[in-house]
Amino acid sequence: MIKKKEDIEIIESILKGNSEDYRLLVDRYKDRAFSMLNRMLKNEFEAEEVLQDSFLKAYNGLKSFKKEAKFSTWFYKIVYNTCVSVLNSKTKRNEKDFISIDESFEIGIIDHQFDFESIDKSQIIYKYLDLLPIRSSLVLILFYIDGLKINEISDVLNLSVSNVKIILHRARNELKEIMIKNNFAKEPA
Amino acid sequence: MIDSNELLNKYFDGEISNDELKELNLYLSNSPEQEIEFRKIKEAISLFSNYKYENTSGDFTNKMMTKIIIPNKKTVDKFYFALISIIVLLIITVVIFYYNATNSVNINEISAFDNMVKGYNNISKFIQHKNILTVLSFLPISILLFIYFMQSNYKKFKKNVESYSLH
Numbered sequence: 001m002i003k004k005k006e007d008i009e010i011i012e013s014i015l016k017g018n019s020e021d022y023r024l025l026v027d028r029y030k031d032r033a034f035s036m037l038n039r040m041l042k043n044e045f046e047a048e049e050v051l052q053d054s055f056l057k058a059y060n061g062l063k064s065f066k067k068e069a070k071f072s073t074w075f076y077k078i079v080y081n082t083c084v085s086v087l088n089s090k091t092k093r094n095e096k097d098f099i100s101i102d103e104s105f106e107i108g109i110i111d112h113q114f115d116f117e118s119i120d121k122s123q124i125i126y127k128y129l130d131l132l133p134i135r136s137s138l139v140l141i142l143f144y145i146d147g148l149k150i151n152e153i154s155d156v157l158n159l160s161v162s163n164v165k166i167i168l169h170r171a172r173n174e175l176k177e178i179m180i181k182n183n184f185a186k187e188p189a
Numbered sequence: 190m191i192d193s194n195e196l197l198n199k200y201f202d203g204e205i206s207n208d209e210l211k212e213l214n215l216y217l218s219n220s221p222e223q224e225i226e227f228r229k230i231k232e233a234i235s236l237f238s239n240y241k242y243e244n245t246s247g248d249f250t251n252k253m254m255t256k257i258i259i260p261n262k263k264t265v266d267k268f269y270f271a272l273i274s275i276i277v278l279l280i281i282t283v284v285i286f287y288y289n290a291t292n293s294v295n296i297n298e299i300s301a302f303d304n305m306v307k308g309y310n311n312i313s314k315f316i317q318h319k320n321i322l323t324v325l326s327f328l329p330i331s332i333l334l335f336i337y338f339m340q341s342n343y344k345k346f347k348k349n350v351e352s353y354s355l356h
Contacts, residue, residue, distance in 0.1 A: 019258050026250045031242035038243055048245055052253060059257050125236040144237045150202065169198045176226075176233040 007071035011062060022059055028073065030055075032146060033079045039141070040083050040134055050086055055078040073148065084100045128178050136171035143168060193220075197227065272339055278331060283328060321326070 005024060013021045033054065037047035057078050065074055129137040142148045154164045196213045199205040217224040
């Protein structure tokens with residue numbers, strides 16, 4: 001069985017001049033980052049554009065990457081910051097949009113309900129996450145899917161550890177409320 | 190004694206100690222309502238087991254690699270091309286200047302070319318042969334200093350681009 005190369009091994013190889021090895025990192029992180037961007041931008045085309053931009057920035061900044069850090073956290077930070085810049089410029093361009101980036105992260109349509117019966121149960125989590133504020137769903141995904149620690153999430157999202165904890169606690173409760181409102185919760189035994 | 194909500198949050202954050210876990214179990218066994226809430230949150234979290242990453246377009250990696258490798262090579266090539274061009278231009282200028290200073294021009298011959306280089310020749314006459322040699326002796330040092338200056342600026346520029354890309 002071929003041993004999977006660690007991120008740091010790939011980075012060292014790239015820095016030695018094997019630029020083609022960057023392909024391994026792109027393949028490893030493209031879908032994770034794309035999901036995060038799609039959730040923030042709600043547009044697949046834009047999400048892919050921002051993802052390309054983020055990978056370019058990461059490649060150009062590889063020399064400044066600290067080897068004791070995790071590539072995933074460092075890369076997610078680049079992805080998040082690039083996306084926030086895009087959202088900021090979009091907000092500035094659109095004069096009708098009075099909602100700031102921070103506000104739009106906080107707004108969620110939690111009271112909204114959907115036709116539960118018509119949705120595939122495996123797809124239910126995506127629908128629930130769409131009903132949460134963007135920042136809450138991001139924190140949940142980074143914590144439960146990407147396995148980032150709270151301090152790593154705070155680094156990625158430029159928030160304090162206590163703020164991340166508050167968002168995470170609130171997001172879990174909101175997710176539970178959405179689940180109950182949509183009658184998905186099993187009856188207790 | 191720790192607040193029950195704090196215990197629940199610590200449990201779900203994966204930061205609960207063994208003693209706190211015992212305390213939480215005791216609290217839940219004495220409070221059936223809270224136990225139901227606890228189970229519902231657990232159930233909500235379990236929905237993440239169905240979560241799958243969305244996929245980028247099929248040729249994303251290839252498109253990405255083309256963007257990464259080729260433009261960078263071009264940027265470096267452009268820099269060295271500009272550097273070499275400037276050095277060559279400098280050398281040509283000095284050679285022409287030296288040629289004009291050391292070759293006497295017949296002032297009686299009136300031609301379009303003479304008119305054009307008249308001003309230039311006046312300067313050449315002003316600078317004597319010995320002075321030109323002195324200037325030429327400083328030329329290699331000037332070129333070396335110029336290359337050093339260009340290289341250090343290029344490094345600084347690259348560093349700025351890298352730091353900008355991280356923010």
